[in-house]
Amino acid sequence: MTRLLFIGDIMGSAGRKAVAGHLEELVDRERVDFVVANVENAAGGFGITAEVLAELEAYPVDVWTTGNHVWDKKEGVPLLDAHPALLRPANYPDGNPGRGWCIEETAAGVPVAVVNLQGQSLMPPIDNAFRKVDEVLEAIRNARPEVCLIIVDIHAEATSEKQAMGWHLDGRVTAVLGTHTHVPTADERILPQGTAFQTDVGMTGPYESIIGMKPAKVLERFLLNTPRPFEPAKRDIQLRGALIDADDATGKATAIKRVTVKAK
Ligand SMILES: [Fe+2]
Numbered sequence: 614m615t616r617l618l619f620i621g622d623i624m625g626s627a628g629r630k631a632v633a634g635h636l637e638e639l640v641d642r643e644r645v646d647f648v649v650a651n652v653e654n655a656a657g658g659f660g661i662t663a664e665v666l667a668e669l670e671a672y673p674v675d676v677w678t679t680g681n682h683v684w685d686k687k688e689g690v691p692l693l694d695a696h697p698a699l700l701r702p703a704n705y706p707d708g709n710p711g712r713g714w715c716i717e718e719t720a721a722g723v724p725v726a727v728v729n730l731q732g733q734s735l736m737p738p739i740d741n742a743f744r745k746v747d748e749v750l751e752a753i754r755n756a757r758p759e760v761c762l763i764i765v766d767i768h769a770e771a772t773s774e775k776q777a778m779g780w781h782l783d784g785r786v787t788a789v790l791g792t793h794t795h796v797p798t799a800d801e802r803i804l805p806q807g808t809a810f811q812t813d814v815g816m817t818g819p820y821e822s823i824i825g826m827k828p829a830k831v832l833e834r835f836l837l838n839t840p841r842p843f844e845p846a847k848r849d850i851q852l853r854g855a856l857i858d859a860d861d862a863t864g865k866a867t868a869i870k871r872v873t874v875k876a877k
C-alpha cells in the first residue's frame with residue numbers, strides 16, 4: 614500500500630505558512646509516502662518565483678503542480694524547464710516551456726506518475742484535456758511500463774468538467790483530484806473502477822477571504838465593474854487536501870479522505 618497526499622492551491626504567504634507549520638507533522642502522523650502540491654498561487658497569489666519554490670522545497674513534497682496562474686510571474690516561467698518535478702498543465706499547446714507530467718519515486722522505490730491538466734470551460738482556451746490525457750497515459754506506459762500509481766490534478770472551473778475527467782479516467786489512474794476553485798467539495802469517493810475522486814480539494818491558504826483574496830477589493834470589483842488590485846488575505850489559515858490509499862500492484866485506490874488542518 615502506498616499513501617498519497619495531495620495538497621490544493623498553496624495561496625500566497627498564508628498558504629506557505631500552513632505548509633511550513635503543518636506539512637511535516639501531517640506526513641509523519643499519517644505515514645504519507647508521496648506528496649503532490651499545487652503551487653500556482655504560491656507567490657503572492659499569482660504564479661511562482663525561484664525564491665518561493667526554494668522556500669517550499671524545504672518541506673516534504675515530491676511533485677509540484679500548477680494551473681492557469683503559473684504564467685503570472687515572468688521570472689517564474691523558466692523554472693518550468695529547469696525543474697523536472699514542477700509541472701504545468703499538459704494540454705497547453707506544444708512549444709510552451711515545461712512539461713505536464715513526470716514520474717518520481719517514493720522512499721520505498723515505488724514509482725508514481727503525476728499528470729497536470731487544465732479544463733476548458735470558463736478558462737483560457739487550450740487543447741482538449743480529455744484527448745491529451747489519453748496521449749499522456751500512453752506516453753507514461755511507453756516510458757515506464759511498470760508504473761501503476763498515477764495521480765491526476767484536473768485544474769478547472771466547472772464541476773461538471775472535473776467530474777467528467779474522473780469518469781473518463783476511472784480504472785485507468787489512481788486518483789483524479791480537482792484544483793483551481795479554492796473551495797473544497799464534500800464529494801470525495803472511489804469511482805466504480807477504483808479511481809479516487811474529489812471535485813476540488815480546496816485551497817491551502819486564508820479562508821477569511823474571497824477565494825484567498827481580502828474581501829474589500831474583490832467586493833469593489835463586483836460593485837464597480839472595473840479592475841481593482843487584489844491583496845492576498847492572511848486570516849483563518851487552513852491546509853486542505855486529500856489522502857489516498859492505493860494498492861501498489863493494481864494502482865487502484867482503496868480509500869480517500871479529505872484533509873483539513875487549521876493553523877494554530
Ligand atoms: Fe488557484
Ligand SMILES: [Fe+2]
Nearest residue numbers: 680681682793
Ligand atoms: Fe487556477
